[in-house]
Amino acid sequence: xxxxxxxxxxxxxxxxxxxxxxxxxxxxxxxxxxxxxxxxxxxxxxxxxxxxxxxxxxxxxxxxxxxxxxxxxxxxxxxxxxxxxxx
Amino acid sequence: xxxxxxxxxxxxxxxxxxxxxxxxxxxxxxxxxxxxxxxxxxxxxxxxxxxxxxxxxxxxxxxxxxxxxxxxxxxxxxxxxxxxxxxxxxxxxxxxxxxxxxxxxxxxxxxxxxxxxxxxxxxxxxxxxxxxxxxxxxxxxxxxxxxxxxxxxxxxxxxxxxxxxxxxxxxxxxxxxxxxxxxxxxxxxxxxxxxxxxxxxxxxxxxxxxxxxxxxxxxxxxxxxxxxxxxxxxxxxxxxxxxxxxxxxxxxxxxxxxxxxxxxxxxxxxxxxxxxxxxxxxxxxxxxxxxxxx
Numbered sequence: 562x563x564x565x566x567x568x569x570x571x572x573x574x575x576x577x578x579x580x581x582x583x584x585x586x587x588x589x590x591x592x593x594x595x596x597x598x599x600x601x602x603x604x605x606x607x608x609x610x611x612x613x614x615x616x617x618x619x620x621x622x623x624x625x626x627x628x629x630x631x632x633x634x635x636x637x638x639x640x641x642x643x644x645x646x647x648x
Numbered sequence: 649x650x651x652x653x654x655x656x657x658x659x660x661x662x663x664x665x666x667x668x669x670x671x672x673x674x675x676x677x678x679x680x681x682x683x684x685x686x687x688x689x690x691x692x693x694x695x696x697x698x699x700x701x702x703x704x705x706x707x708x709x710x711x712x713x714x715x716x717x718x719x720x721x722x723x724x725x726x727x728x729x730x731x732x733x734x735x736x737x738x739x740x741x742x743x744x745x746x747x748x749x750x751x752x753x754x755x756x757x758x759x760x761x762x763x764x765x766x767x768x769x770x771x772x773x774x775x776x777x778x779x780x781x782x783x784x785x786x787x788x789x790x791x792x793x794x795x796x797x798x799x800x801x802x803x804x805x806x807x808x809x810x811x812x813x814x815x816x817x818x819x820x821x822x823x824x825x826x827x828x829x830x831x832x833x834x835x836x837x838x839x840x841x842x843x844x845x846x847x848x849x850x851x852x853x854x855x856x857x858x859x860x861x862x863x864x865x866x867x868x869x870x871x872x873x874x875x876x877x878x879x880x881x882x883x884x885x886x887x888x889x890x891x892x893x894x895x896x897x898x899x900x901x902x903x904x905x906x907x908x909x910x911x912x913x914x915x916x917x918x919x920x921x922x923x924x925x926x927x928x929x930x931x932x933x934x935x936x937x938x939x940x941x942x
Contacts, residue, residue, distance in 0.1 A: 577910045582885040591902040595889050
């Protein structure tokens with residue numbers, strides 16, 4: 562069985578980068594989300610090309626943090642993006 | 649703005665005097681919208697004085713929104729076009745004037761053809777600094793202190809950004825200052841206005857064009873009189889967030905508001921000001937703008 566890839570965002574989602582941070586706007590819900598730098602890194606990887614495990618592995622390689630903590634944070638970020646309609 | 653029965657700010661005649669039986673009218677242009685205030689001559693005269701920079705000749709559309717001040721036996725009634733009559737509630741002259749300005753302010757911001765953000769704004773030489781904040785965070789006091797420090801007045805109420813190009817549109821309504829605020833900026837003791845014009849603080853309204861250079865997020869010291877005031881850079885995204893969260897009317901065009909907030913944040917410097925003594929804070933903010941006296 563193939564692991565599910567995350568993303569890409571639905572059409573129309575706007576993403577604006579300010580420094581390391583990304584802000585999102587959903588024209589369908591008229592909602593906005595301001596992502597911190599960590600969540601912004603997750604957003605850059607939810608492009609429909611990576612599975613959850615691949616995203617975690619990529620961030621574990623970059624961040625000096627407990628892989629389980631990163632896994633939990635990535636899962637939570639993706640859940641929040643999904644519930645807000647950004648994915 | 650809310651009327652208060654404890655505001656000894658003007659020598660207006662009480663209802664029932666001969667002067668109060670006359671009527672007058674003043675035409676105003678607020679944030680691109682026409683208004684007329686009509687009625688009791690003393691209250692209308694005070695409105696004209698306080699809103700002098702917005703007064704226009706009466707060549708406006710035939711039927712602008714009108715705020716009417718009627719004299720009653722025991723005070724003044726204030727009614728506005730499209731709003732239910734409050735049942736002839738009688739205000740004293742000071743509170744009636746304050747209420748008229750509150751009605752005009754709410755209507756102007758509601759219909760403004762700009763992104764209006766709750767903020768204090770000051771300027772020098774065409775460059776502006778804005779501090780978005782909710783009521784009670786000290787923006788009017790800081791604005792007044794900045795005027796005392798020699799900066800020009802843009803608004804103590806709203807940063808108004810043109811929807812197309814983010815130009816800052818001046819909205820120099822009278823500053824609303826509490827007793828503590830008046831003392832903090834060194835206004836003379838004794839009976840004095842709660843509503844104060846820029847001229848009353850020894851300053852002048854800023855002229856267009858105005859470009860926003862700095863967004864300052866206010867953070868309170870535990871000690872309101874603390875001598876130490878600090879200014880530190882913060883990520884620009886926090887500036888965009890403040891513009892959106894403090895906006896009065898982003899709902900009119902949410903997507904454009906989102907874009908505009910980020911465009912502005914991308915080209916301004918964003919700071920956090922730990923606010924203690926307002927005079928010291930104003931001196932610090934003054935150094936951000938060109939033409940500062942060292």
